[in-house]
Amino acid sequence: MGRGIENEKENHMRIIIRMMLVLIAVIWAMSSVAQASPISITYWDTTKVDGWRNNAPDPNYQNVDVIGGDAFKLEKTVVTWDGSRVKMDIYTNWPARGQTSQTGVADLALDIDQNGSWDYAVRLGSVSRFNTPTVVDLLSGTWRNSHFYFGSTGLVYGGQYIDGAQKFDIPVLVGSTDVGNVIATWSWLGSSSSSRFKVTLDFGNNFNTNHDWDSFNFLWGTARCGNDTQFASAAVPIPGSVLLLGSGLLGLLGFKRKLK
Numbered sequence: 001m002g003r004g005i006e007n008e009k010e011n012h013m014r015i016i017i018r019m020m021l022v023l024i025a026v027i028w029a030m031s032s033v034a035q036a037s038p039i040s041i042t043y044w045d046t047t048k049v050d051g052w053r054n055n056a057p058d059p060n061y062q063n064v065d066v067i068g069g070d071a072f073k074l075e076k077t078v079v080t081w082d083g084s085r086v087k088m089d090i091y092t093n094w095p096a097r098g099q100t101s102q103t104g105v106a107d108l109a110l111d112i113d114q115n116g117s118w119d120y121a122v123r124l125g126s127v128s129r130f131n132t133p134t135v136v137d138l139l140s141g142t143w144r145n146s147h148f149y150f151g152s153t154g155l156v157y158g159g160q161y162i163d164g165a166q167k168f169d170i171p172v173l174v175g176s177t178d179v180g181n182v183i184a185t186w187s188w189l190g191s192s193s194s195s196r197f198k199v200t201l202d203f204g205n206n207f208n209t210n211h212d213w214d215s216f217n218f219l220w221g222t223a224r225c226g227n228d229t230q231f232a233s234a235a236v237p238i239p240g241s242v243l244l245l246g247s248g249l250l251g252l253l254g255f256k257r258k259l260k
């Protein structure tokens with residue numbers, strides 16, 4: 001009698017394990033399909049800027065998102081991961097008149113290991129909607145803050161971005177060493193579009209082969225004086241199928257333990 005119960009238990013266990021293996025195989029196949037297709041996430045600009053003028057905080061420009069109407073507006077950034085390829089689409093209306101003779105376009109700062117220091121930048125200062133597509137360098141370099149940068153050239157505007165209660169200087173790249181190329185394309189979306197330009201930065205397949213870029217922090221200011229800035233943490237979401245697989249494995253362990 002005891003032996004029969006043992007056999008029955010063993011049979012149950014075998015059936016459960018077989019079912020779990022089939023389930024895992026199906027989920028695995030589904031998750032490979034999911035990973036093969038691009039994943040895009042929209043990061044809306046919620047970063048606030050604290051402005052200053054003449055080396056002092058300016059009470060007129062405290063905790064603002066935009067200075068000077070909507071001339072510096074940054075709406076959102078869409079990050080797309082597609083296998084080892086990473087792409088960023090920045091929606092902005094700067095340079096509003098398609099020119100860079102005024103305040104230059106900001107450099108994109110990237111913190112790949114999310115440790116609080118910038119690892120890379122994409123220098124965008126010389127591009128405009130009239131010279132597309134443009135190859136720009138992916139650089140590592142010396143960072144200055146916008147306050148320092150403009151203080152030294154006689155311009156007096158600048159800002160710090162606010163993340164929670166903390167304020168951070170808006171970085172401006174000065175010295176640099178090339179580490180690669182990025183395809184930058186400026187698209188004109190039309191004057192009726194809320195963000196008139198789309199800046200596409202295609203990092204290609206070279207940077208995320210080890211999945212170092214599956215999560216990173218980025219900061220982009222529409223202009224070097226940091227009138228409107230976006231700071232965000234981008235990350236590939238864990239696919240639902242992988243979560244299912246994880247819970248399936250946990251379930252399997254639970255069954256095994258129960259049967260013992």
Ligand SMILES: [Ca+2]
Pocket residue numbers: 111112113114115116117118119
């Ligand atoms: Ca870093």
Ligand SMILES: [Ca+2]
Pocket residue numbers: 045046047048049065074228229230
């Ligand atoms: Ca902002």
